[in-house]
Amino acid sequence: MLKILRESLLNAPIVRRGDYYYFIHPISDGVPQLEPELLEEITEHIVGIVSKDFDKILAIEAMGIPLATSISMKTGIPFSIIRKRPYGLDGEIKLSQETGYSKGELYVNDVRKGDKVLIVDDVISTGGTLVSLIKALEDIGAIITDTIVVIERGDGLSRLKDIGIDIKTLIRIDVTENGVTIEDTHE
Numbered sequence: 001m002l003k004i005l006r007e008s009l010l011n012a013p014i015v016r017r018g019d020y021y022y023f024i025h026p027i028s029d030g031v032p033q034l035e036p037e038l039l040e041e042i043t044e045h046i047v048g049i050v051s052k053d054f055d056k057i058l059a060i061e062a063m064g065i066p067l068a069t070s071i072s073m074k075t076g077i078p079f080s081i082i083r084k085r086p087y088g089l090d091g092e093i094k095l096s097q098e099t100g101y102s103k104g105e106l107y108v109n110d111v112r113k114g115d116k117v118l119i120v121d122d123v124i125s126t127g128g129t130l131v132s133l134i135k136a137l138e139d140i141g142a143i144i145t146d147t148i149v150v151i152e153r154g155d156g157l158s159r160l161k162d163i164g165i166d167i168k169t170l171i172r173i174d175v176t177e178n179g180v181t182i183e184d185t186h187e
């Protein structure tokens with residue numbers, strides 16, 4: 001299972017971003033090109049494991065977008081995007097995003113109290129992005145039916161668990177200067 005994802009991760013190039021070993025992969029970067037077979041394999045898997053009662057998919061810009069598009073087309077459920085730039089719309093919420101190699105802002109629009117949302121993203125690493133986003137959605141009063149992330153690295157998942165947030169991931173990897181190793185595939 002998840003054969004294409006596993007093989008492609010083992011071939012991922014590594015670059016340094018400060019002290020951070022960053023892997024480059026079609027799902028997390030859009031380069032090398034994203035083959036439809038890989039997207040299909042991942043989408044099938046996601047649709048099979050998430051709770052079915054969401055009425056909106058929330059994608060985190062940028063690399064949550066192809067995943068959300070594909071899940072949306074498979075389920076018929078719409079998606080909106082947590083953007084990196086503001087629109088100034090009524091009710092827009094700004095939050096800080098901190099990863100292992102960057103700091104910035106995210107802007108939530110189009111989520112209301114009682115909305116049942118599925119959050120989707122490509123990678124969890126420090127967990128900084130999801131901690132901020134999930135707190136903001138809880139403040140709005142949205143119901144998070146599931147959070148699904150394709151690739152897990154680092155201690156982000158346990159950081160979320162420590163504050164009572166459970167998410168699902170497809171694969172756990174380790175990244176060093178020599179490349180990616182696969183620690184676990186969550187079938």
Ligand SMILES: O=P(O)(O)OC[C@H]1O[C@H](OP(=O)(O)OP(=O)(O)O)[C@H](O)[C@@H]1O
Pocket residue numbers: 028029060061062063064098099100102121122123124125126127128129130156
């Ligand atoms: O767990 P964390 O340490 O917060 O890292 C995870 C975040 O890092 C990437 O975001 P980035 O803004 O680099 O992504 P993009 O390439 O999708 O724009 C990824 O898409 C996650 O949103």
